[in-house]
Amino acid sequence: MITGTSPARHRVAVLVRDGLLPMELGLVHQLFGSASTDDTPLYDVLTCTPVPGQVRTDADFAITVTHGLAVVDEADTVVLVASHEYDEVAAPLDADLTAALARIRPGTRIASICTGAFVLAAAGLLDGRRATTHWRAVERFRRLYPTVDLDPNVLYTAEENVLTSAGEAAGIDLCLHMIREDHGSAVANDVARTTVVPAHREGGQAQFIRRPVPEPGLSSTGTARAWALRHLDRPLTLRELAARESMSTRAFTRRFREEVGMSPLRWLTRQRLERVRQLLEETDLPVERIAAEAGFTTTASLRQHLYNDLGVSPRTYRSTFRGSTTALDGNDASGT
Known part of the structure; x- marks a missing residue:
């Protein structure tokens, strides 16, 4: 047992190497370390490296890592942060890193x-899986690992127990996604508020937007999105959203995809599901x-969308994240 941890908490091992990016290490500790219920921490987060001691960063300072690979042996989640010194090369993994990955228990996230992501691909963990990485490294990644279904247009991917994210800031989105999946939206939203970051950016959102700020004379879709979030209970239409920006539906859809990375209707469904999760967790x-x-027009539609997204019924979701199912109707007991 690793000293200084609680066996009841989810254990996160952050595996670092020379050339690590300090921001990535810090964000993992900050986000998972901030997750709590009733002031009780939900995660133990420990940094480890194959050979404990001084580890170089890509800045003008080093860090001291006291934990070795025994941390990996007991981890429920292993997070591998980037090293620009070693990641984007064609050489096989060194012996130390190979040994570290071999110690991860089956079923560990x-x-x-x-x-x-280059390391996970080199280890064969991404073969046949959908994955992402920083947009600048996409072409090199594809040349080295053609068996990986690389998607350069997303912030993060989650395929079973293997997850990848794009640049450093996308690591925030990925960590919040994992916290949300473990403990629900209320906990993840609280972590986001504590660290003053957006509570949820859809994983399918484009990671590299060529026009992040509207050009002079061109409208954004932000006003329509903000208005839609205030009126999710209404049967909103594409024409109605486009009218909020005084745009044609065609122009609005094109601009929306540029800014958000998905269609307006898909975005609306995602927001409705987030509202469902919030209400299941925080109300009766x-x-x-x-x-x-x-x-949602019917309860059947709600159940189907929630099941397609998470694989659970409203009753199961509420029971998991709130421990109460008494307020749901009896028809939900079927789990459909």
């Missing part, structure tokens, strides 16, 4: 930030009322 409303509040 494995995540990479930025070019850390019955499922019929939740469907209406989130803008």
